[in-house]
Amino acid sequence: xxxxxxxxxxxxxxxxxxxxxxxxxxxxxAAQHLSDGKDTGLGIGFLGVALAFGLTVLTxxxxxxxxxxxxxxxxxxxxxxxxRRFEWKDVPAYVGTQVIAGLVAGGVLYVIANGKxxxxxxxxxxxxxxxxHSPGGYSLAAVLIAEVVLTAxxxxxxxxxxxxxxxxxxxxxxxxxxxxxxxLVSIPISNTSVNPARSTGVAFFQEGAAGQLWAFWLAPIVGxxxxxxxxxxxxxxxxxxxxxxxxxx
Numbered sequence: 030x031x032x033x034x035x036x037x038x039x040x041x042x043x044x045x046x047x048x049x050x051x052x053x054x055x056x057x058x059a060a061q062h063l064s065d066g067k068d069t070g071l072g073i074g075f076l077g078v079a080l081a082f083g084l085t086v087l088t089x090x091x092x093x094x095x096x097x098x099x100x101x102x103x104x105x106x107x108x109x110x111x112x113r114r115f116e117w118k119d120v121p122a123y124v125g126t127q128v129i130a131g132l133v134a135g136g137v138l139y140v141i142a143n144g145k146x147x148x149x150x151x152x153x154x155x156x157x158x159x160x161x162h163s164p165g166g167y168s169l170a171a172v173l174i175a176e177v178v179l180t181a182x183x184x185x186x187x188x189x190x191x192x193x194x195x196x197x198x199x200x201x202x203x204x205x206x207x208x209x210x211x212x213l214v215s216i217p218i219s220n221t222s223v224n225p226a227r228s229t230g231v232a233f234f235q236e237g238a239a240g241q242l243w244a245f246w247l248a249p250i251v252g253x254x255x256x257x258x259x260x261x262x263x264x265x266x267x268x269x270x271x272x273x274x275x276x277x278x
Contacts, residue, residue: 032096034122040093041123042130044101048085049132049134049230055081056155056220057142079212082221089204094201100268102224103127103246108253112260115151124226130219137236156231156238157222157245165217173248179211180252188260223249 031037076115091101098115100106103124109115117213142148156162167175187205191202201258208223215221221230222228228245232238260266 034119036123037119037204038122038126040097041100042100044086044089044093044097045127045130045226046134047089048082048101049131049226049227050138051085051219052078052082052227053135053155053231054138054141057153057196075216076213078216078219079209082212083205083207083209086208087201090201090204097123099201099204101127101226102249104140104180104224104249104253105187107250108180108257109187111183111254111257112188114188114257115129125196127226128229131226135230135234138231142205150234154184154231154235154238155220156235157220157228158238158241159219159244162237162241163218164220167218169244173244175215176219176222176245176248177252177255179215179221180249181256183207183211183223184253184256185260188256189264189266192266194266219245223252 030233032040055073059073060075060078063068082241086099086101089101098109100115100123106115106123106127110117110120126161139150139154142150142154152204159167159169160175163172187204189195190203195203211223212221215223222245225246229241232242232245
């Protein structure tokens with residue numbers, strides 16, 4: 030039996046907060062290091078940010094995945110529900126908790142960032158975007174395609190890594206490394222969402238980002254639903270009787 034819902038929601042809050050705080054925090058504070066307006070070369074860059082996002086998921090799935098299933102992402106929750114691996118009745122509570130946790134993490138990051146003179150969140154706050162708000166200037170169509178494909182494969186990784194035939198205890202590693210790879214591909218494209226709670230958590234602090242937020246709800250959810258609905262058909266593995274709610278992660 031899974032833990033009671035309040036405990037699962039507490040675990041989802043912790044995990045989602047850590048994902049946004051650690052992942053977006055690495056982009057805000059550590060991606061580039063400046064001294065007297067010059068780049069010191071000590072920043073972690075795209076590679077470091079990608080690793081940070083992967084490590085947040087890896088550490089929290091190990092820490093609380095056995096409590097809640099370690100979703101930390103509305104798209105993951107919806108994709109698992111579509112694949113009948115999670116109860117639809119718990120979806121609103123999970124998604125609401127994840128979004129609130131992301132917003133709280135974004136607020137904490139904003140308070141910390143304002144501790145430095147001259148900080149301007151409108152110049153960049155790890156928000157996702159397309160066109161002028163894309164790091165590489167990618168179009169809306171390119172961003173939507175990337176987010177759909179990458180989120181779908183993130184769900185495929187989660188569904189496969191939690192199969193009872195997969196090596197026991199290694200699912201968090203596969204999931205964390207999967208998210209790292211996703212970021213390595215797509216940071217230049219969209220600053221990488223694949224997670225509406227992550228996108229929402231920082232969007233309202235960066236000028237123009239909130240107006241593009243819809244894309245980073247739509248595309249990840251579409252990708253997750255595609256994966257949830259097709260995983261069993263593609264792989265022949267039907268685990269619809271086993272929920273990813275903390276009992277089998």
